[in-house]
């Protein structure tokens with residue numbers, strides 16, 4: 360087999376065989392296929408697309424490029440959750456203890472943030488003392504005893520994705536459904552869960568800008584799950600504005616705690632109940648979505664979800680007093696309001712620009728390995744559809760430096776005020792098998 364023939368066949372629109380796809384992935388990972396051929400291949404895929412059979416073969420070839428995690432030591436059906444990314448996305452912080460509190464095991468492997476979207480690890484590490492370094496044995500033990508643990512993703516998982524993603528990032532082939540779907544699903548499958556719930560975000564703060572693209576990505580990932588025998592469901596959610604009000608690590612932890620206390624923002628609560636119901640159903644712990652939702656709501660109300668969050672923090676070395684005393688979380692030196700420059704309604708909010716502004720304040724990383732300011736970020740006071748009067752605070756900037764003119768200018772560009780507006784729906788569609 361020769362790589363040039365595989366590239367040519369894809370360029371001309373033929374369906375590749377699993378053997379050809381495996382040849383590419385194996386060769387690229389072991390270094391016999393160079394970057395220039397891999398980038399020609401990914402660009403051919405970008406333009407020619409892939410069939411479901413090709414996508415399944417690509418995903419499996421990627422899974423087999425590295426180690427896989429064995430979670431069989433954990434009792435019960437393990438359901439993983441993944442989001443294609445958003446701004447202010449603190450969903451996992453609420454969802455994981457909530458689902459665990461109704462008895463469903465949550466064995467979560469997760470990552471750090473890069474660019475305008477934050478990472479769950481960074482958010483958790485803003486809790487003093489919290490650590491995600493767990494041996495595989497300790498991880499299994501914690502989930503068996505307390506139903507919840509979160510750890511970093513092993514670097515030995517899916518090396519093909521690390522190489523391919525870095526290449527796609529600099530060669531203009533990130534936004535390809537078969538490449539995104541295989542990238543995400545290979546990591547989920549290698550991480551060993553029995554079932555997978557996916558959140559596919561759409562809008563200006565997401566990879567997928569419209570519902571058509573988001574639906575194709577969601578359906579493709581659900582098919583891959585089916586193909587490998589893992590129950591999979593996907594929810595298409597709106598990311599045309601940040602989720603909740605807080606953007607930035609410690610600020611998001613505080614909002615997550617408020618939500619676990621039953622006081623959080625409505626959109627976050629609704630999203631968590633929707634994703635949580637699917638997780639509980641796929642785990643076989645409820646017969647239908649209504650029963651699953653009832654159980655989750657009860658757990659939020661009677662404090663069991665909050666108590667699960669407390670024991671989770673304790674088990675991973677964190678200070679549980681942050682729950683009753685959020686002032687123990689890192690807090691920024693300055694809090695600066697951004698006043699509205701006109702009156703009207705919020706017509707649009709550019710989530711990505713808000714995420715980038717938070718990153719400039721130090722809440723996120725421009726490059727891998729950058730240090731993070733856990734206290735920095737933005738708290739919105741208005742969302743799309745809200746009425747504002749000139750001079751009202753649109754948001755508060757949490758910062759350790761007073762010179763933030765560029766950030767303020769970016770934020771003004773991110774928020775549009777006009778005469779009329781409609782609130783976007785949060786959940787666009789749910790896709791199950």
Ligand code: URA
Nearest residue numbers: 524538539540542543
């Ligand atoms: N997230 C991933 O993990 N992979 C992609 O290709 C895109 C988003």
